[in-house]
Amino acid sequence: MLITIPDVLDANQLALCRRLLQEAQWEDGLRTAGYIAQRAKQNRQLALDDPIATRLGDLILGELGRNQSFIAAALPAKILAPRFNRYENSGHYGNHIDNAVFVAPGTAQRVRSDVSCTLFLSDPGDYEGGELTIEDTYGMRQIKLPAGHMVVYPGTSLHHVTPVTRGARVASFFWVQSMVRHxxxxxxxxxxxxxxxxxxxxxxxxxxxxxxxxxxxxxxxxxxxx
The missing domain is CATH 4.10.860.20 (Rabenosyn, Rab binding domain)
Known part of the structure; x- marks a missing residue:
């Protein structure tokens, strides 16, 4: 089940995200890549303990806590803190399935990745390529949403991000352990x-x-x- 949730963030919140992320210190996404992902991942990310990531992650979680569409789609029991990535200069992420279980940074708490979430922070006209391509029951689905919109889909899905050939694609991504596992x-x-x-x-x-x-x-x- 692939569900699009519009307007998770409003224009003022998006402007704040863009301003802070423009000032952020991005690091090589390979720092958080596993053995298989090392050969497929080419992007940049914020460090998990970056204060900007923490501030914006709290903003996103606050909005999602009031978003009835998200709650109905994900039925969240636990939500891993939002992370942030940036694709540019032909950056991409090859076919992969996300880790089944993540450890929440700074804790011993484990979160099962039943639901994957991507919140787009760049407008589609700001970059070329960068489609989130998800393989589901009906074939390949390419997702490229307006800024502030989010897609949720099963964590079991094979997916990839196509190369960004112009501009920069910035997004937040995270996982949910649902009360309903299947x-x-x-x-x-x-x-x-x-x-x-x-x-x-x-x-x-x-x-x-x-x-x-x-x-x-x-x-x-x-x-x-x-």
């Missing part, structure tokens, strides 16, 4: 949630929604691990 179950819950919301807009009678809402919550009760 992607097909999250997809069912997402579709059910969207249907409930659509029906709610068409009626003022809450009794018509009671059974359907009950099914939704009973499925979460059946599938969730908190």
């Amino acid at each position: 992607a097909h179950q999250r997809a069912i819950l997402w579709e059910l949630d969207q249907s409930i919301q659509e029906i709610a807009m068409q009626t003022d009678d809450p009794s018509r929604l009671a059974r359907l809402s009950g099914v939704y919550h009973n499925l979460i009760r059946e599938w969730a691990d908190t």
Whole structure:
């Protein structure tokens, strides 16, 4: 299940991100690459303990905590602190699947990467290439969203970033351990949630929604691990 979430950040928040990231000290992305990724990854990233990464990561998490679409799509139990990367000068990232488990920096807490997230911070017109290309049930999907928009997709997905041949592609990326581990179950819950919301807009009678809402919550009760 691949879901686009629009307007996670507004224009003022994006301006702040761009200003701070313009001043940031970027380092070679290979510093956080594993053995396989060493041969596929060519980008730059902020250090995990960079104060700018911490500040902007807190901003993003604060907005996501109020974003009902994100909550319904990911059903988050744990969220790894957002990271930041930059692709330019033909930078790219070859086909890979993200690590299954990450350790939250500075802690012993482990986060399983059920859901992968990419929040675009550069407008599509600012760069050429740089499509996030995800392999799913229906083939290859190329994602290049407006600044402030985000895509969430299963962490099990094979994906890559195509070379950036002009300009710079800047984004935030992170992972979520979901209360509902399996992607097909999250997809069912997402579709059910969207249907409930659509029906709610068409009626003022809450009794018509009671059974359907009950099914939704009973499925979460059946599938969730908190």
